[in-house]
Amino acid sequence: MDLYTFLYDLATGPLLWISFLTFIIGSLFRAGLYIMASRKMDKVTHEHFSLKYVFLGLVRWILPINRSVKKNPVFTILGYIFHICLIVVPIWYVGHISLWEDSRFGWTWTAIPDEWADYMTLTFLAIAVFFLLRRIFSKDIRLISTFSDYLLLVVTALPFLTGYFLSHGTLENVSFFGENMELIHMLCGELMLILIPFTKLSHFILFFFSRGATAVEFGRRGYSV
């Protein structure tokens, strides 16, 4: 068995399972750990807990109807678009759905049109590049940026970049990339999934707890949540 076959079998077999399970179980663990630690140490959240404030806070910040959007419309709307593309393309891209259908699960659902996936991927990549340049060239953001901020932005963008190359055959004539793009794309995706629970990418789930806890704290004092 040559290296390519080995890696391909790994990426479509065990590593696929490992990455999905790490992502799912790890994220549940993050949530569980938060709840446990919060029960023990954040008395204020539980003594004053109010679903009304939590709900209000989350709705206001998941939708662009908060004061940050009013203050920085361009940056925040780009952030919203970035996250929408990030969630929609991997789940509703037709190529991915057909893989789910062929898998042992046999799941299938309606896909978004291919052109949508293309435009959304390009939009996502453009915004990612903007975020990266902003991190490098804005002296404010450069000062507060840590290594992981740069790394995770690249890790998040890579599956989209390689996915675009793969579906358009962009680098088909470049020997190494032409032959291995599918493998590279899968490995990039798996790397991202595995990193989510261990890095600040876990904000996809911890956001709800963080914003929720602050909604309780601010709401009970009569501040804006």
Add this chain to the structure above:
Amino acid sequence: MPDEVNPQEIIGFLKPRIGARFRTWLKICSHCGICADTCHYYIANGNDPKMIPSYKVRFLVDLIKKKGKVDKEYLEKVYHTVYHECNMCRRCTLYCPFGIDIALMISLLRSLLFSQGLAPDGLVRAIENYKKFGNQMAVTEEDWVDTIEWCEEEMAEELVGLKIPIDKKGAKIMYTVNAREPMFYPQDIMEVAKIFHVAGEDWTVPRKEGWDDTNLAMFCGDIKTAKYIVQNTFKRAEELQVKQIAITE
């Protein structure tokens, strides 16, 4: 403050106080910079990047990473940031997509410094006064009652029948003041008495400690004394069976 910093003490102080929220905030802050120009220190210092709220809590990450192994100069740097670059107004939190409460973390750092004997002299003196006299200006019970009675006498010429009821059980409102008022500005107490009198309110002031509604201990993270001060006020309110506590402007 001792010259040597004891790392165990620092970690021992932080560990039981860094709850789920703090851990999460330090972990997920994406360093997006939205908080930068929500901070008045940032704007007042010509958009100085060092004033970005999320940058100011780097010390907390750092202290945990270094397991408390820092020196005195380091703590003095922390002191400078938490006292001179943030007044814990929480405006940044109103704009943070994650709702990260920077002020709460700054407050924790102030608490840590206080536990290490680092706090502004003025606040430390006030804390001593709170502990001894129950108010920040070291006003004795005798002086307090004297001042109130004197205010009442002065006012009686202007408004006949005006009273400042002390320890009136079952009154509707218990009024509390800033300890600077009996000390330097008794006219403030008189003005308020006038309003209460004309409005026909059923009010009183407590004789014993608890009448000072300032809480300077809170500002340097001396939670124990801060709690003691508030408890005094509530104790008085319960004893006098009042419905409301009013605080001075």
